[in-house]
Amino acid sequence: MELHDTTLKSIQLSESLEDYMETIFELVRDNKLARIKDIAKARDVRSASVIPAMRRLSEMGLITYEKREYIDLTPAGERVARRVYARHRLLTRFFRDILGIPNEFAQKDACALEHSLSDEGMDHIVRFFEFIQSCPEGGDVIARLQTCSLVNSDKKQCTGGCAIRHKEHVPSPAQMKTLRQIKPGESCNIIRINGTGAIRQRILDMGLMPGINVYVERVSPAGDPMWIKFQGSQLSLRLKEAETVLVNPE
Amino acid sequence: MELHDTTLKSIQLSESLEDYMETIFELVRDNKLARIKDIAKARDVRSASVIPAMRRLSEMGLITYEKREYIDLTPAGERVARRVYARHRLLTRFFRDILGIPNEFAQKDACALEHSLSDEGMDHIVRFFEFIQSCPEGGDVIARLQTCSLVNSDKKQCTGGCAIRHKEHVPSPAQMKTLRQIKPGESCNIIRINGTGAIRQRILDMGLMPGINVYVERVSPAGDPMWIKFQGSQLSLRLKEAETVLVNPE
DNA sequence: AACTCCATGTAGACGTGTCTACCATATCTA
DNA sequence: TAGATATGGTAGACACGTCTACATGGAGTT
Numbered sequence: 001m002e003l004h005d006t007t008l009k010s011i012q013l014s015e016s017l018e019d020y021m022e023t024i025f026e027l028v029r030d031n032k033l034a035r036i037k038d039i040a041k042a043r044d045v046r047s048a049s050v051i052p053a054m055r056r057l058s059e060m061g062l063i064t065y066e067k068r069e070y071i072d073l074t075p076a077g078e079r080v081a082r083r084v085y086a087r088h089r090l091l092t093r094f095f096r097d098i099l100g101i102p103n104e105f106a107q108k109d110a111c112a113l114e115h116s117l118s119d120e121g122m123d124h125i126v127r128f129f130e131f132i133q134s135c136p137e138g139g140d141v142i143a144r145l146q147t148c149s150l151v152n153s154d155k156k157q158c159t160g161g162c163a164i165r166h167k168e169h170v171p172s173p174a175q176m177k178t179l180r181q182i183k184p185g186e187s188c189n190i191i192r193i194n195g196t197g198a199i200r201q202r203i204l205d206m207g208l209m210p211g212i213n214v215y216v217e218r219v220s221p222a223g224d225p226m227w228i229k230f231q232g233s234q235l236s237l238r239l240k241e242a243e244t245v246l247v248n249p250e
Numbered sequence: 251m252e253l254h255d256t257t258l259k260s261i262q263l264s265e266s267l268e269d270y271m272e273t274i275f276e277l278v279r280d281n282k283l284a285r286i287k288d289i290a291k292a293r294d295v296r297s298a299s300v301i302p303a304m305r306r307l308s309e310m311g312l313i314t315y316e317k318r319e320y321i322d323l324t325p326a327g328e329r330v331a332r333r334v335y336a337r338h339r340l341l342t343r344f345f346r347d348i349l350g351i352p353n354e355f356a357q358k359d360a361c362a363l364e365h366s367l368s369d370e371g372m373d374h375i376v377r378f379f380e381f382i383q384s385c386p387e388g389g390d391v392i393a394r395l396q397t398c399s400l401v402n403s404d405k406k407q408c409t410g411g412c413a414i415r416h417k418e419h420v421p422s423p424a425q426m427k428t429l430r431q432i433k434p435g436e437s438c439n440i441i442r443i444n445g446t447g448a449i450r451q452r453i454l455d456m457g458l459m460p461g462i463n464v465y466v467e468r469v470s471p472a473g474d475p476m477w478i479k480f481q482g483s484q485l486s487l488r489l490k491e492a493e494t495v496l497v498n499p500e
Numbered sequence: 501a502a503c504t505c506c507a508t509g510t511a512g513a514c515g516t517g518t519c520t521a522c523c524a525t526a527t528c529t530a
Numbered sequence: 531t532a533g534a535t536a537t538g539g540t541a542g543a544c545a546c547g548t549c550t551a552c553a554t555g556g557a558g559t560t
Contacts, residue, residue, distance in 0.1 A: 016547060029482045037507060049548055051509060068508065068555075079455070082483075086457035093461070095371060099378055105370035112366035113359065119451055120355035121345060128349055129460040130442045131395050141391035145381050192380045201369055205329070207336035210379040211343070232279045233332075266517060286538060299518055301539060306516095318525075318538060 011060065011080060015115040018084050019043060020053050022114075024063060024073060025081035033070040087114040087122060094125050098132070100146055179214065179237070179245035180226070187215045188247035195244030203241055207231060214247070261310065261330060265365040268334050269293060270303050272364075274313060274323060275331035283320040337364040337372060344375050348382070350396055429464065429487070429495035430476070437465045438497035445494030453491055457481060464497070 013021065023042045027034035036054070040047045058065035062077030073081055091110035095101040101109065132138040182188050190212045193203050207230070208214070217227040217234060225236040263271065273292045277284035286304070290297045308315035312327030323331055341360035345351040351359065382388040432438050440462045443453050457480070458464070467477040467484060475486040 014546075035507080036509090045547090046549065047508065048510085048550080052547080078483075082457050083455040086455060086459065089457070090459060095374075099371075099374045101368075101371050101374045105368040108368055109363065109366070109371045113363045116359070116362035118351075118355040118358055121349075121351050121359045122454060123450070124345075124349045124351045126443070126454060126459055128395070131398055133441060133460050135394065135398060137387075137391050137394055141387050144385065144387055145378070148381055148385060191383060193376070200373070204372060204376060205333040205336060207332050207339070209336065209340060209376055210383050233328075235332075264516070287536085295517090296519065297538065298520080298540085302517080 011062075011076075013080070017053060017057060018080075018115050019111075020050070020057060021062065021073075021077065021081040022084045022088065024071060025078070025085050028073055033072065035070060039071070084114060087117055090122065090125055090129075091117065094128070098128070098142060176246055177249055178243050179216075179228070179247050180239050180242035182214075182216045182247065182249060184216050184218045187213060187250045189213050189250065190245060190247050192246040193244060194246060195241065199241055199244060203245065206235060206237075208245060213250075261312070261326075263310075263330070267303060267307060268330075268365050269361075270300070270307060271312065271323075271327065271331040272334045272338065274321060275328070275335050278321075278323055283322065285320060289321070334364060337367055340372065340375055340379075341367070344378070348378070348392060426496055427499055428493050429466075429478070429497050430489050430492035432464075432466045432497060432499060434466050434468045437463060437500045439463050439500065440495060440497050442496040443494060444496060445491065449491055449494060453495065456485060456487075458495060463500075 020039065020043065023039050024034045027038050027042065031038070036047050036050050039054075040050045043050075054063065054065045054071060057063045057077070061074055062080055064072045064074060088110050091113055092103075092106050095106035095109050096103050099106075132142055176191070177188070179188065179190075190208060190210055192210060193200055193208065195203055212230055215229045217229050219226040224239055226239060226242055227234060227236050270289065270293065273289050274284045277288050277292065281288070286297050286300050289304075290300045293300075304313065304315045304321060307313045307327070311324055312330055314322045314324060338360050341363055342353075342356050345356035345359050346353055349356075382392055426441070427438070429438065429440075440458060440460055442460060443450055443458065445453055462480055465479045467479050469476040474489055476489060476492055477484060477486050
């Protein structure tokens, strides 16, 4: 099977068809053959949905598909499938092993991106791995990232060896303020969200993230909601939420 | 505008509708109002395609849309739109500023992922930023990553301060072999792809990446193609390609 | 040989999201 | 005030990918 001389770019498959190709690739690799039933099961669709897809892939010359015969990849199809599969693997590794996203979610996110990741994007992720693998600092920092309590637990303070060094760069806990402590009329820059679970998610969904600049508009006379402004629009925040947002006053 | 008490999860929009929401969000923010024509232009579709989408969003209570009136977001719609927009921004920053993907591609990749990124995934990317911002090592290593010639140029050897340190962890250039030098029957682990451009892309598309284990099956008697085996399947590689693959013999 | 079972295949429907072609309305200008 | 122009809206078509309900074929069983 020659892999040269043909370009993969010529064929532009839909996401669905790419998924079928990837599924067939895995089935052929594991079981030597792919059946309609297995494909349907793997993709969680009905057999009847598989058949028109197989017909289209067959017309494109990517699979061999004769009625009631087993399905296999053509050499061209193998190239296409391998490409998608490689992207899936790379993304899964990146999301899981570098970013620490639990496997289940890493898989899901990889599925979403594998179809549309640009060549540039893929290349840079590979380079990221190359860097991690080649540069001693790279490996060290990823190890530190993965053990840092900031990232991996819900403790608010980084414990362990890096605790002291944190203070060099970042305002010490004493200097650090929460968004709640910022007075109306003042601005600040978000460092970290200490909230967890639903609170954290809600804060992130609003767009409050590390690096974002926030202006405090006013605090309700009643005390509780405070109004903040950022990225050109204004919204209200419960004090309970604002307490969990660590900021750097300006 | 209150942001509490309502869950965003209840509404599950299609990718297309999420894109419309995001577009409307940006238009309203920048121009105070959104018109069919502007939405169509921003999304690069015909006006006729926008109208049924607006009708559906309006029925869901996410936008105010009366025939021939300007379009605005409802409070519920603003929450949904802000959430999508926040994800888009976060992903763009991550792809561009951390991974170094050029802006144009970072945008494109962010668009692909923003609709389906899991909450877990988003959370871990945020934690990554928090780590970078809080841990001195984090910031340093990203700076190094971005200036490392391994990542940013096509030089084969990392120049600058880290050149010597590389040797501690990684086989020195003398010990390091290319895949071409591996004899049939031997295995190796891929460290890096030195090839650039089309060659690099083709190698990556095959699934040859850092960290992958490869077994050399045989070399053609004619000399040129060599056959390798990895991840359960076998394929052929030009020597010209194999030369660019740096490996760690086992 | 007839029967049974199950994988495979067919037909027709549906929802989504786009398009083209044409129609309606409003706003500006002569 | 009447037409020109641009914006918004309608109707109908189409591709895609899924579904349900039903038909077909083949392999083993009685």
